[in-house]
Amino acid sequence: MIRSACLGAVFVAACAPAAAGTLSAIVTDAGGAPVADAVIYAVALGARPAVAPRPAIMDQVNKEYFPLVVPVQVGAAVTFPNKDNIRHQVYSFSPAKVFEMKLYAGTPAKPVVFDKPGAVVLGCNIHDWMVGYIYVVDTPYFAKTGKAGSARLEALPPGDYQVRVWHPYMKAEAALLTLNLAEGATGDASFRLELSAPQKVPPAEK
């Protein structure tokens, strides 16, 4: 269901108390087309239950980062397995996490822990076209849109949330949504993003 503009109304159906709620979000671009790889995350405005961050994997396949965007919770450890038969280097000069992994093959023994929220742009010093994004959020509730432009956040305790969206190509910060999620209820959120063309160096080889 598509709502108009950024300030689309959020209809929240009330569910049974103590039962976890669900947030269903959809992201479209200016033309209304579904936008994949958008990170939808909800930040609880009330008490934040301590949830241990889950580790994540950013693969390097066929001289590309895969997937393009990996959303993680603050403190998550991300491993960068190299699936190619050549070595890769991984670096980031992003303020959220500056790191560098020397040339390696296979799966490095030590994952990288992302301890600050924000976007971390990954590059490979020997393959300039390789770009990957680790988006670090300070909430356990996040999801990434698929090809249909939709994402689903589950097991959200009832309460007030700020719902945000992030996409590597978005031109401006999108307006956040604040919603109250009742127990067992399902909330809907929709975002419309203005995207710029991906700034990518064309690959020299593949």
Next chain:
Amino acid sequence: MVLRSLQTRIIVFFVLLLCILQGMALFLMSAANERIAKNQIAQELVVGERVFRRLLEQNSQQLAQAASVLAADFAFREAIATRDEGTIASVLGNHGRRINANVVMLADLDKKLLADSLHATATQSTFPFPTLIESAQQHGRASDTVLMDGRPYQLVVVPVLAPIPIAWVAMGFVIDDSVAQDLQALSGLQVSFLSRSGNGSWTVHASTLPSASRGELAAHLGVPGATLTLPLAGEDYETRRSILHERGDVQITAVLQRALKEGLAPFTRLRDTLIALALASIALSILGSVLIARSIAGPINRLAGVARKVRDGDYSQKAESGRSDEIGDFADSFNYMLEGIFERESKILRLAYEDTLTGLPNRAMFIDRLEQAIQASRRSGEPVVVMMMDLNRFKPINDSLGHPVGDQVLQEVARRLRDSLRESETVARFGGDEFAVLLPVGGMQRATSAVNQIERALASPILTQGQPIDLGASIGIAVFPSYAEDSTTLIRHADIAMYVAKRNSASFTAYEPDFEQGKPSQLSLLGELRSAVEEDQLTLYYQPKVDLRSGASGSVEALVRWVHPKRGFVSPIDFIPFAEQTGYIKAVTRWVLERALRQCGEWHMRGLDVKISINMSARDLNAELPVMVSELTARFRIPLPLVCLEITESAVMEDPARALETLERLHQLGIRLSIDDFGTGHSSLAYIRKLPVKEMKIDRSFVRNMVADKDDAVIVRSTIELGHNMGLKVVAEGVEDHAALMLLTKLGCDEAQGYFIAKPLPPEEYEAWLRRRQEIGDKLTESGFISDRRP
């Protein structure tokens, strides 16, 4: 000089023609070449601009490439990522140096200047060329020519990728003379970079031009795009502008130029070659013209030289011939002309110096040779002999046998004379039967032998028409230098000697001065008489006759007078007989006749009819006389009865038959005839009766003495009676006193003349005398006779 100028004219014409043609060709070619060169340069500039643009672009791409590589350097990115100002500044400096950038700047994604190698304190300001970053955002990189701190830079902007853009790096390369020189090396054009702000004046930042030309370039710069010609430091440049940057106020332009001289260089070389060729061809044509002109003028000059020689009488030279051209033809014609002139001149000379009848030299040539001989004699002392020779009895032969026979005789005499003399001696015919001989050597001795030879040669009779003719000769001899200083005198002496010989019937006589001393008047006068006639020393006087019955005077006797320039008055008695003897009387008679008849004609025209009596000599009585008289009377329009010819009795008797014939002819013409000196000759009355005469004159010798001598008076009376009996008018001459006049009147004489009546008078005085008589009246009284003797 004319020929010289002919030569000059040929040379000048051809050389001028060639110069004009070559000059025009060069001028046209130069004009065309300049146009072609300008077009070519303009084309070169258009192409050059494209090349220049392309070079500039490649340059910027290379710079951008280099900048991109730098920006992608991990350490660089790492340093940028630190956001530490000091680190950033130093990495910018360090990496900028790697690619020799003159300025390196870093701007963040918001176009805020993070670092500037030129201006250390310029941080926090905005990147000065934001449009470049915008362009780089779209295209990955951007470049432009910009002005910073008054210097032009080629500025490239590339992103710092990590791997997405995190900042913008700008690297600038100053455009200086070396850049311009690099571009010049590649484009082949003069390259200059200039800028201006607004419509301000241009500033030259970099240039390949010499520094002197830069200021002028800034001053002269015109509109963009068009090719124009700028004079810079005295040299023309074809110029094209190419705008590099035009944003806001600032304009940066590149100026591409090519020196016209360089474009013209090939043409200049071609022109120089052509000029050299032209000069060579002019030199060759001068040479050719000179040769041709000489080949014309030279022979003509030589022909002129030959012509001058011919003018001076030298026929020895001929015009050079043998050429087959027009000048050769001219020379041949010239030579034919020379031969013709030479032949004709020889002929004329022959005619002038040769006697045509006998082929002997004539008088003129004889005198020439005589002069030469005298000249030679003056040097050598060898005497020169001149002999004058006159044939005896030639005149009767000529008269009786006719001129053709006379001519044959003369030719034969000439041949014999020539044969009897030496080659070196000259025999000439002076005319008539007069010959002259010149003996240049041998003197009197040779003269004597020559005379003998001549006598022998003439001894045998000459046969003409089967008739033998005997001829004798009288020869007079004169020797130079005896008695004579010149040719004229020498000839005259020989002439005189010849007459002496003739008179003495001697075969020859040598000249002696005595000949002239004894009777000087006669002998020397002979030669002078000729000139007297020619020079008008002779005059005619008229002695009046008076009718004794009426006293009227209507007739005169013409008497010749000779007033010699030295001798004064010479009496006719002194020269007439001598003239008769030599035959020169004919010329004298002819002169007298003409003068007298002219006078008579004049009087007649004025109404004064005076009967004129003219004395004739025996020699005049030939067939020519009637012809001459009728011709003269006709010419002067005289009535024939006014003319009376007086012939002496002795003259008639010399050749009675011929005289009778002549007188008959004259009588038939109507001329009156008179017998002069009647009584002195020995004529028979019977013969005289046959003559057609109307008058007789009693000789003065009888009249003069008749008053005193009774015998003479008897003769006079008898003669008067005889004359009257024969029907003749009787005239007495020599009347010198009144008594004689009275006696004559008493005796019945018809007319009288004499000093008592009037002496011979010039025409004007005769007229005056006549007038005086008419005033008095023509009376025959004792005292009434008019006479100039009367007191």
